[in-house]
Amino acid sequence: MTAQVITVTSGKGGVGKTTAVANLATALAMDGRKVVCIDGDIGLRNLDVIMGLENRIVYDIVDVIEGRCKLKQAMIRDKHYPDMYLIPAAQTRDKNAVSPSDMIRICNDLRPDTDFVIIDSPAGIERGFRNSIAAADRVLVVTNPEVSAVRDADRVVGILEAEEKGTPSLILNRLNPTLVRNNDMLSAEDVLDLLGIHLIGVVPEDESVIIGSNRGAPVVTDPKSRAGQAFRNIAKRIQGNEVPFMELEQQNILWTAFQRLTGRK
Amino acid sequence: MFNFFRKKRSAESAKERLQLVLVHDRTDLTPAQLESLKDELITAISRYIEIDPEAVQIGLERDGRSQRLVADIPLRGVSRHRAG
Ligand SMILES: Nc1ncnc2c1ncn2[C@@H]1O[C@H](COP(=O)(O)OP(=O)(O)O)[C@@H](O)[C@H]1O
Ligand SMILES: [Mg+2]
Numbered sequence: 001m002t003a004q005v006i007t008v009t010s011g012k013g014g015v016g017k018t019t020a021v022a023n024l025a026t027a028l029a030m031d032g033r034k035v036v037c038i039d040g041d042i043g044l045r046n047l048d049v050i051m052g053l054e055n056r057i058v059y060d061i062v063d064v065i066e067g068r069c070k071l072k073q074a075m076i077r078d079k080h081y082p083d084m085y086l087i088p089a090a091q092t093r094d095k096n097a098v099s100p101s102d103m104i105r106i107c108n109d110l111r112p113d114t115d116f117v118i119i120d121s122p123a124g125i126e127r128g129f130r131n132s133i134a135a136a137d138r139v140l141v142v143t144n145p146e147v148s149a150v151r152d153a154d155r156v157v158g159i160l161e162a163e164e165k166g167t168p169s170l171i172l173n174r175l176n177p178t179l180v181r182n183n184d185m186l187s188a189e190d191v192l193d194l195l196g197i198h199l200i201g202v203v204p205e206d207e208s209v210i211i212g213s214n215r216g217a218p219v220v221t222d223p224k225s226r227a228g229q230a231f232r233n234i235a236k237r238i239q240g241n242e243v244p245f246m247e248l249e250q251q252n253i254l255w256t257a258f259q260r261l262t263g264r265k
Numbered sequence: 266m267f268n269f270f271r272k273k274r275s276a277e278s279a280k281e282r283l284q285l286v287l288v289h290d291r292t293d294l295t296p297a298q299l300e301s302l303k304d305e306l307i308t309a310i311s312r313y314i315e316i317d318p319e320a321v322q323i324g325l326e327r328d329g330r331s332q333r334l335v336a337d338i339p340l341r342g343v344s345r346h347r348a349g
Contacts, residue, residue, distance in 0.1 A: 151286055151287065151290065154291070158291060167330070180276070184274055186283075190279075190280050194283050194287060195330075196329040196330040197330070
């Protein structure tokens, strides 16, 4: 077993990175994979509450780096999936508590007996972002169909290419099919055309995401949730399976075809 | 009243505005710099061949993740010759 290290990043804050990490990790665990999540947002710890593990934290990633505990001691086991772990961020204000080489060392220690290491990057393009991508084998960029989020995503894609991290894959989150149909929201096609990278999934705007985060239970565990289905599909694609895109995108394609037929586009 | 129907839907504006912003973000070239690049290019080319400065078109174009600087520079002598 040698883990694939996947970093989830975005440039802009609040687009759904932490939501994506919690859901993808849970979906991979549901598929029987061994997963370790790392919260890379030092000073703004969040992944623990989204995963419902906040009461179990004893040590964090900075304790590991500074030698106050062993790596294993900072790995919090999930309540429902015994093969899923979280390494929480520290709530320290010291921005330099973690370095890129620390992240590479921790990931290398995890690689031999894990299938996936998933890193939740902070927003921005500063130190925390650099730390988060240092060990990545693959990067997923999350964006929303909005001008500012797409612009920031493009900056991040440019930096990843300049750093020779390869071209990342795109998760388009919070798409509202009704707005897209009314031509009041950028479609998946539009965003792909603008960013020029590979699409790994489209996640609809979905209330169940908020309900799930209130409960500390990621929506992938809810079989009826549309967003949950979208994240389960992305997790399958990460594992190398070809999964057809959901109806919400097909609807757009049909609508575009209809518009072309009726000369509206 | 009619304006409401004719108004461009917002997704289209978003896409057009992003197309422009991204091309400048990616190249680190402001519209003003592009303008002075154009002026210098016209001066340089005019030293060798006669061109119509008004007809010169220079712009940045996107092609997937790569950008190209595209210049369309009609030559004066040639077009006159063809027309005649
Ligand atoms: N698909 C979605 N539908 C509805 N709300 C969402 C969706 N994805 C994320 N959210 C909400 O958006 C907010 C920001 O998400 P979060 O994952 O914390 O973003 P980030 O980690 O990028 O800052 C949260 O309140 C989250 O519940
Ligand atoms: Mg976050």
